[in-house]
Amino acid sequence: MITFENVDVIYPNGFKGLDDVNVEIARGEFVAIIGLSGAGKSTLIRAVNGLVPYTGGTLTVGETVVDPKNKSKLRRLRSKVGMIFQQFNNVGRISVLNNVLIGRSAVTPTWRSLIGWYGAEDKEVAFQSLERVGIVDKAYNRASALSGGQQQRVAIARVLAQDPEVILADEPVASLDPPTARKVLGDLRRIQQDLGITCIVNMHHLDLARDYADRIIGMRAGRVVFDGPTEEATDTVIEDVYQRSLTAEDIATADFPVSLEDLPAEAVAGVVAGEPDRKP
Numbered sequence: 001m002i003t004f005e006n007v008d009v010i011y012p013n014g015f016k017g018l019d020d021v022n023v024e025i026a027r028g029e030f031v032a033i034i035g036l037s038g039a040g041k042s043t044l045i046r047a048v049n050g051l052v053p054y055t056g057g058t059l060t061v062g063e064t065v066v067d068p069k070n071k072s073k074l075r076r077l078r079s080k081v082g083m084i085f086q087q088f089n090n091v092g093r094i095s096v097l098n099n100v101l102i103g104r105s106a107v108t109p110t111w112r113s114l115i116g117w118y119g120a121e122d123k124e125v126a127f128q129s130l131e132r133v134g135i136v137d138k139a140y141n142r143a144s145a146l147s148g149g150q151q152q153r154v155a156i157a158r159v160l161a162q163d164p165e166v167i168l169a170d171e172p173v174a175s176l177d178p179p180t181a182r183k184v185l186g187d188l189r190r191i192q193q194d195l196g197i198t199c200i201v202n203m204h205h206l207d208l209a210r211d212y213a214d215r216i217i218g219m220r221a222g223r224v225v226f227d228g229p230t231e232e233a234t235d236t237v238i239e240d241v242y243q244r245s246l247t248a249e250d251i252a253t254a255d256f257p258v259s260l261e262d263l264p265a266e267a268v269a270g271v272v273a274g275e276p277d278r279k280p
């Protein structure tokens with residue numbers, strides 16, 4: 001489904017973000033990427049949808065060779081590859097439903113999403129997506145009024161609304177308290193299994209990677225230094241990935257809450273034109 005063949009990423013400043021990465025991920029797999037900060041986890045994930053252009057080797061998603069220079073091909077690729085971020089990337093001032101409809105813009109003609117016009121089918125899909133993450137009752141709330149866990153569910157619903165084959169998640173639960181982190185990851189896991197979606201998730205905490213992933217890929221300095229089934233990712237193996245002993249913080253989800261004030265209401269360019277779906 002996703003194949004990295006000798007993939008390199010050299011950033012414009014000359015820094016090597018990925019170094020000869022060879023990875024093959026099958027359809028429907030749930031893969032956790034682990035590694036210390038700066039290991040190249042985000043670079044690897046972003047290369048898949050062309051957010052970071054790879055500079056050597058071949059990267060294939062489904063039948064498509066990722067071509068970071070070909071804008072229309074990238075758009076088609078991204079319509080099948082959803083992405084979830086640590087900070088949710090919801091638009092706080094608009095409704096949950098409209099945040100989810102933004103996901104439809106990946107599969108809707110540009111002119112329609114530009115004027116904020118979505119059809120009945122789009123809304124149907126958006127509601128189904130909200131149902132899958134269990135927050136359909138929040139459809140008409142402002143996104144900024146929701147808790148952190150609910151906000152990440154909005155982000156998952158937005159990605160589901162584009163009917164993705166692949167979900168990329170970059171530290172999706174790092175801003176959530178431990179019980180919420182588990183619930184959200186559990187939802188993601190259940191949904192990807194139900195729908196047969198291929199999932200690559202960067203994770204900070206080993207307990208989460210071990211509990212939710214089929215397979216773990218360990219990275220260090222832009223290289224893949226471990227790749228195997230979750231059962232094989234023992235403490236010794238991970239210590240080798242990290243090149244140091246494990247700490248309690250490596251293993252268990254940290255306990256800190258997120259403040260809604262910290263969340264950037266990152267606008268999604270051009271898509272959110274008005275608020276067509278106010279509560280009647």
Ligand SMILES: Nc1ncnc2c1ncn2[C@@H]1O[C@H](COP(=O)(O)OP(=O)(O)O)[C@@H](O)[C@H]1O
Pocket residue numbers: 011012013015016017035036037038039040041042043044
């Ligand atoms: N745009 C960039 N330009 C130069 N170096 C970058 C850029 N983005 C990331 N890096 C570097 O690439 C390395 C890997 O980064 P990243 O993939 O974000 O690591 P991780 O997600 O594992 O923390 C880091 O050393 C980082 O500083």
Ligand SMILES: [Mg+2]
Pocket residue numbers: 041042043170202
């Ligand atoms: Mg990162």
